[in-house]
Amino acid sequence: MNQLDALKQFTTVVADTGDFKQLSAYLPTDATTNPSLILKAVQKPDYAPLLQDTVNQFRGRALDEIMDRLLVRFGCEILSIIPGRVSTEVDARLSFDTNATVARGERLIELYQAQGIHIDRVLIKVAATWEGIQAAQQLERKGIHTNLTLLFSFCQAVACGQAKVQLISPFVGRIYDWYKKSAGAAWVEADMTGANDPGVQSVKHIFNYYKKFGIATEVMGASFRNVGQITALAGCDLLTISPDLLATLTATDAPLTQALNADAAKAASIEHVSYDEATFRLALNEDAMATEKLAEGIRAFCVDAVKLEKLLLAA
Structure with missing residues (x-):
């Protein structure tokens, strides 16, 4: 095995x-996307027609709507391959606007439902x-399920x-990156x-x-730099893994044992x-790593959202 x-x-x-064409090789249950991953995909020849087709179909509509329709188009392709859920991200430029985030989340769900996708198969x-x-709390009360990303600190997890x-998606690799650079x-x-990796320790603490307190929120470790981080979190509710690391796991038959245990x-x-x-x-401010990585992550997603918009405008 x-x-x-x-x-x-x-x-x-x-x-x-x-890159949904890679999915069938690894048979994952769920899939996650973000603006950076979609940007990377649409620049490949295989996916360029998908972007062009979306623009052609909705030309003249507001740019933010065309962007959401492109994200949903990718999500629907992914859902045709996997049995579970896809995560689709709200524009990172709305990260500090509660009402706008709720509105965008509702629109994404409406676009999925218009394609016949059940609400339970999508995480905003x-x-x-x-x-x-x-x-997210408001969306959940409306029956729209959410995935809280760019999560680096215990206080973020508790609030979620x-x-x-x-x-929630605590970011293992980016925590590791910060501590390595800092040291x-x-x-x-x-x-x-x-188990000594600071990113692994963060996720284990949250899990x-x-x-311990019967919190139903699922924990999905994310942002891995190496297989060791993944195997050290075996037993976590979910782990979202890049195709490169999925390939490494598939090519390795070394023993793997459960590391996290809900009963323990x-x-x-x-x-x-x-x-x-x-x-x-205050708690987030006290955590220099989390403060820096959260801000950096939002900035990076904003940059890629703008790049994606430019591709849509040029199409």
Whole structure:
């Protein structure tokens, strides 16, 4: 049995890609997309006609609507291949606007429903800012399920649990990147792998907290830099993995054992916490890594959204 098959015994495997033609090789349950992944896909010859066709069909409409229709077009293609859910992201430029995020999330769902897609097969992806979390809470109350992304800190995870969001995506690799860069020459790679990886530790802490206190929000580890980070989180509810790392797991038959365990978490000694807006903002501000990576992530998604718009305008 290869490591991917072994991992599927403990964890729901999700493909992190807009390149839906790769999906059938790995048989993931779910798939996630974001503006950067869609931008990367539409620049490939295989997918350029899909962008052109969307523009031709809706030319003259508002640019933000054409963008959403393109995202939904990709999502529908993905859903024709996988059995589970696809995550589609709200424009990152709305990350600090609760009402606009709710409106965009509702529109994305309406576009999916117009294509005959059931509401339960789509997760609306929102940045885990305070405003994004409040928007997700409103969407969930309307029956629209959400995936809170760009999540780097425990306080973000706690606030998402309080908001009863469907799923969170803590970013393992980007946490690892920050600590490695911060440590500089003092970083010893061999000492910071597997269970000692700071990104892995962050997800494990969140997973254990959720299971300890019966929080139903699903935990999906994301943004992996190596297979060791993935295998150290076997047992997490879901893991979203790039095609390159899915290929590595498929090519490896080394033993893989369950690392996270919900029953063990229930017995752990963990203190319950809660946040309102003021205490959330203070806790996030106290975490330099999370503050920097959240801001950086939103900026990067905004840049790629603009690039995607330019491609739509040029089509």
